[in-house]
Amino acid sequence: MSATLADTVDLLRRTPNVVSALLAGVPDAWTNTPDVADGWRPRDVVGHLISAEIDDWIPRAERILTDGTSKPFDGFDRFAHVARDVDIPLDRLIERFAELREQTLSRLDELVSDEADLDRRGLHPALGEVTLRELLATWAVHDLDHVSQIFAGMAGSHDADVGPWKAYLGILLRRDDPAATPA
Amino acid sequence: MSATLADTVDLLRRTPNVVSALLAGVPDAWTNTPDVADGWRPRDVVGHLISAEIDDWIPRAERILTDGTSKPFDGFDRFAHVARDVDIPLDRLIERFAELREQTLSRLDELVSDEADLDRRGLHPALGEVTLRELLATWAVHDLDHVSQIFAGMAGSHDADVGPWKAYLGILLRRDDPAATPA
Numbered sequence: 001m002s003a004t005l006a007d008t009v010d011l012l013r014r015t016p017n018v019v020s021a022l023l024a025g026v027p028d029a030w031t032n033t034p035d036v037a038d039g040w041r042p043r044d045v046v047g048h049l050i051s052a053e054i055d056d057w058i059p060r061a062e063r064i065l066t067d068g069t070s071k072p073f074d075g076f077d078r079f080a081h082v083a084r085d086v087d088i089p090l091d092r093l094i095e096r097f098a099e100l101r102e103q104t105l106s107r108l109d110e111l112v113s114d115e116a117d118l119d120r121r122g123l124h125p126a127l128g129e130v131t132l133r134e135l136l137a138t139w140a141v142h143d144l145d146h147v148s149q150i151f152a153g154m155a156g157s158h159d160a161d162v163g164p165w166k167a168y169l170g171i172l173l174r175r176d177d178p179a180a181t182p183a
Numbered sequence: 184m185s186a187t188l189a190d191t192v193d194l195l196r197r198t199p200n201v202v203s204a205l206l207a208g209v210p211d212a213w214t215n216t217p218d219v220a221d222g223w224r225p226r227d228v229v230g231h232l233i234s235a236e237i238d239d240w241i242p243r244a245e246r247i248l249t250d251g252t253s254k255p256f257d258g259f260d261r262f263a264h265v266a267r268d269v270d271i272p273l274d275r276l277i278e279r280f281a282e283l284r285e286q287t288l289s290r291l292d293e294l295v296s297d298e299a300d301l302d303r304r305g306l307h308p309a310l311g312e313v314t315l316r317e318l319l320a321t322w323a324v325h326d327l328d329h330v331s332q333i334f335a336g337m338a339g340s341h342d343a344d345v346g347p348w349k350a351y352l353g354i355l356l357r358r359d360d361p362a363a364t365p366a
Contacts, residue, residue: 011261017204127347137344145354164225164310171328179362
């Protein structure tokens, strides 16, 4: 496995453990608040990560390897979780994400064996030509992006409890004003 | 233990596990970049969390319970880690943080047994009167704030690798412009 691919897989393997350490069995008081107004609660974030395991990363890697740039990626529904997960407890979503990630990493290992494959190209319907290397880096950074959103929602759930210390807590200030900086 | 205190302690117990799941043994390629220009790398964040375990939360809780508002908190050096940790490997910092958090939670359990204690007041040198309840909520949100900073640094380490997908990745866009929003 190339160093690039090994680094990416290392991060991708961690994410279910990070999500579980943060959220499994956590009191509801920490998980009922979205990251920003009209944003996502932790359960929405985990649902979106589940959707991407099913419909995004592996189907797009397969499309690149099968069709190159001759057939664009299918669209990806960023809100598929809203209806699908409505009755599913958060702890079950966390387990489901971990199961799917195990499967997608196995599939990735089957799909990509050769360093040269990372330079193969596909066609994103809006972004144009992209490489498999970029897709895999995006998979990892997408994990980091959305898991950090969980932190913002959890912090926001206790916005009213920190009193005057809010002035020092960027994670709370930015929920009100993205450009805010702590005192 | 009151529900408020139990919820706070639940979160505080998680943080060392979250940090370890995310960072222990991770390839250096993920940890050499600060969250923003002139910001903190993951090792700086863990160092700062260590400093706060030593000099901030427990000494301030003790001050509230011993002196009330008659004697302000001592100042807290937000950059104590810079010189102290310069030669210490990241994995050792992660272990040190976990050891200290174990100790501070034991000490908290000794210090605060009565719900009514949470309303006791102390004096912050800049913010004025604060309660023990606010101090403990701030401890938890401070964890969330700084650990989310680790995610930004890790994402930033792969900023150049995602190609055109950067337009969709808020965690990268905000490193360049805090008010940026994904396409």
